[in-house]
Amino acid sequence: MDNQDIAFILNEIGEMLEIQGEHPFRSRAYHRAAYAIQGLAEDINDIYKENNLEKIPGVGKGIAERIVELLKTGKLAYYEELQEHVPPGLLQLIGIQSVGPKKAKLFYDKLGIADVEELLKAADEHRLKDLPGMGPKAEENVRAGVLEFQHLRERILLSEAYPLAENIIRQLDEFDFILRVSAAGSLRRMKETIGDIDILAASNEFSKTMDVFCNLSEVSRVLAKGETKSSVITQIGLKVDVRVVSPEQFGAALQYFTGSKEHNIHLREIAKKKGLKVNEYGVFEVKTEKRMGGAAEEEVYNLLGMQWVYPVLRENKGEIEAATLNNLPNIVNLSDIKGDLHVHSNWSDGLNRIKDVARAAKERGYEYVAISDHAEKLKIAGGLTVDDYRRQWEEIEVANKEIGGVTILRGTEVNIDNEGNVDFEDDFLREFDVVTASIHGGFSQNKEQLTRRILRAIYNKHVNVIGHPTGRILGKRPPYLLDLKAIFKAAAETGTFLELNSFPDRLDLKDDYLKEAKDVGVKFVINTDAHSIGQLRYIFYGLATAQRGWLEAGDVINTYSLEEMMKMLGKE
């Protein structure tokens, strides 16, 4: 059982407790614990062995006992007992729009409905509308919700949602009665995947704003339309929520609507202790109901005695405490990036010539770019032999003379084989400016084997960087089973850099892991792994992930000048 397994079960327990009508705070406790465990880089088995389970935020005596039982036996009697009362199919139902724990229980108790298909059948046969609290409209909403559930897309990549949101914002911005408009929610926090798009507008003409929004060409169905809040489904099956407030409320509303939920709950708890109340309209003194501010987000945070918090940090993972101490990280910015150390050319499986890559890098304002084509053992990607590299270096030399203003570096992406060996002998590896080593196969090995492979690469003194360290592909492939704590420790000890791969479906290392690795002294490189010059822009998503991982420019090697960076790579 790994962290994800435990988090999954705790989440399901939370949901089952909701359906059972348990006290909401009990179920919230399980969800909070699951959330914390999901983000841990350290293996929960190790945490257990070190007797530190109760140090995980949100894990107390009770939940720690549940976790211990799961880790020891692979089973949990309490979980199985709950499943007898709440069949697994029932948990799907609360994923349907307009169906929550109460209605799911109602449908199950009164009609024996225990999965989505049965619910659709019951709606079609109009057996729902006569249930208490239901009616014809509610029944139709459930039916539409089921159909959407079956077609609705899962969470989509930030890189897909971001342009769509920009497009909607641009259109709304053109109306002169819409004074301000901004993305909010997980999109503004730049989460790697997005469940729905949240947009906030400031206007003095609420209903006109709502009309304009609900009539955008991207909209396929209006789920709800109110005076200040509407929800629609777009043509591509993504939900978009829009909220409109008056201009003087914009800051408080942006704060509230950006979330995360966990961040906001914590913030409002602090407000309460100070005798204040925070909502989407402003900050208020509870006693006098006097409004203290809220036109700008900064006011909200300052009134609570803390620094304004970057949206990318608002996950309730220590940022509120840091902001209170005036101690937020000075997170790395796009303008700090001075080069890319992992770009492919047409020598292996890339699209563009070295010269074109260099010119594109120069246009981005980079000082340097490393051509890091695959090495020979990765035959499927057109891996290069020793002789190929020597000829490539000649081309690099010519291009360096011809272009100027940007330095093209000799890179390589060597493969870490099933035993942890990399392509090429030490004498040849030494001739590269930067050596990145990555795993491209043998994913099904066990945790010890996979960890040993990466550790061997880390201890190879000619390997500078471990590429896409966990190998995950969002929505397609889970990360390799790894002892990340051991890998972070070894990387910090040897001065081996860990890559943050900016490909939108990789973003590997992910945000939570970056933060933990940073805390033990690991340094990073933010690369694109671009296979065409158009993909160099993916640095934008890698950078956002770095920010979410609390990285500062000093933690990232490709924010340094060429000279400084080469020194850090051990090349003079």
Next chain:
DNA sequence: GCCGTTTTCGGCCCGACTGTTTTCAGTCG
């Protein structure tokens, strides 16, 4: 079920929208 500068009990964020009710429960974020 968790947690602590109101600390071992008594709290636990706050409000909009919908559809059912006729003052409110459920859902959502």
